[in-house]
Amino acid sequence: MATVTESDVIAGVYLVDPTIHGDERGYFVETYRREWFPQGREMIQGNRGDRQAGAIVGLHYHLHQADYWYVPFGTARVVLHDLRQGSPTDAATLTIDLGRQADGTHSHRGVFIPPGVAHGFAALTDLTITYLVDGYYNPADECGVAWDDRAVKADWGLTDPTLSARDQQNPRRADLDPMFQPHYGLRP
Numbered sequence: 001m002a003t004v005t006e007s008d009v010i011a012g013v014y015l016v017d018p019t020i021h022g023d024e025r026g027y028f029v030e031t032y033r034r035e036w037f038p039q040g041r042e043m044i045q046g047n048r049g050d051r052q053a054g055a056i057v058g059l060h061y062h063l064h065q066a067d068y069w070y071v072p073f074g075t076a077r078v079v080l081h082d083l084r085q086g087s088p089t090d091a092a093t094l095t096i097d098l099g100r101q102a103d104g105t106h107s108h109r110g111v112f113i114p115p116g117v118a119h120g121f122a123a124l125t126d127l128t129i130t131y132l133v134d135g136y137y138n139p140a141d142e143c144g145v146a147w148d149d150r151a152v153k154a155d156w157g158l159t160d161p162t163l164s165a166r167d168q169q170n171p172r173r174a175d176l177d178p179m180f181q182p183h184y185g186l187r188p
Contacts, residue, residue, distance in 0.1 A: 004036045009094040010082045011184075012039065012114040020108060029108050031070045032132060037112050043068060043132035051123040056161040058120015059145045059152065059170065063182050065135040067119065070110040071099030074127025079154040083145065083173065084116035087184035093153050099127060116182030118145050120167075122156040143180050144170035 007013040014037055021028045034040060051057065053074075061083055069078065080094040098121075100106050113119045121129065135141070144167065147154065151173045171177075 002030065002033070002036065007094055009089065010080055010092050010117060011087055011089045013080055013094065013117060014112040015096070016110040016112070018108050018110070031108070031110055031130075032068055039114065040066060040112065041134040043134050045133050045136055047131050047133065049129045049131070051121075051127055051129070052162075053123050053125050053127075054158060054160070054162050055123045056120060056147055056156055056158065056163050056167065057123075058167060059118040059147050059149075059154075060120060061118040061143050061145065061182065062115050062135070062141045063143065063180065064115055064141050065133055065138070066115055067113040068110060068132040069098065069113065069119075069121075070108075070130050072128055072130065073099065075099045075101070075124040076121040076127050076129055077124050077155075077157045078111060078119070078121045079152070079156065080111075080113060081118040081145070081152045081154070081173075082116070083118050083176070084182045084184040087116070090184070091151070095155050097124070098129075100125065116184065118152070120147055120154075122158050122161060124157055143176075145176065146170045146172050149173050 002018040076098045149172045
């Protein structure tokens with residue numbers, strides 16, 4: 001059985017430390033169960049991303065969609081930032097490493113990210129990330145905030161990252177359009 005704990009930094013973010021079953025043939029890990037997340041909905045789409053060391057993806061956020069991330073290969077430095085007005089953890093930032101750890105072990109930890117929490121990751125090594133989402137891709141719900149915004153206080157673990165053109169143009173938190181400002185507890 002997995003150990004599922006709500007973050008003490010950002011409300012509604014859940015960290016999953018699964019049980020690993022293994023023998024001389026290898027191992028088996030149950031990486032996700034819907035029942036682990038009290039406010040979670042059915043995940044309806046699964047995605048995979050492969051990134052080269054030195055890349056940063058994000059910060060992105062959704063007004064309506066939740067994500068569940070798992071890194072089966074490599075190391076991702078994940079940065080989460082609570083943008084939700086009215087949240088008890090508004091403006092809090094959480095940084096965690098998923099996948100292979102500094103000591104060479106693999107944590108197999110997953111993270112549930114609710115709507116309104118900005119999320120991004122730095123590829124500290126070449127990596128593969130899988131993410132489940134509870135909504136189909138909707139460009140109107142694909143928002144962003146600047147990866148290097150001082151208000152976020154992110155430690156990406158990289159000095160000269162590679163970013164997409166889109167991520168280089170995301171606004172600072174203070175400049176977010178009020179129409180795209182997430183609110184705590186609101187979800188269709």
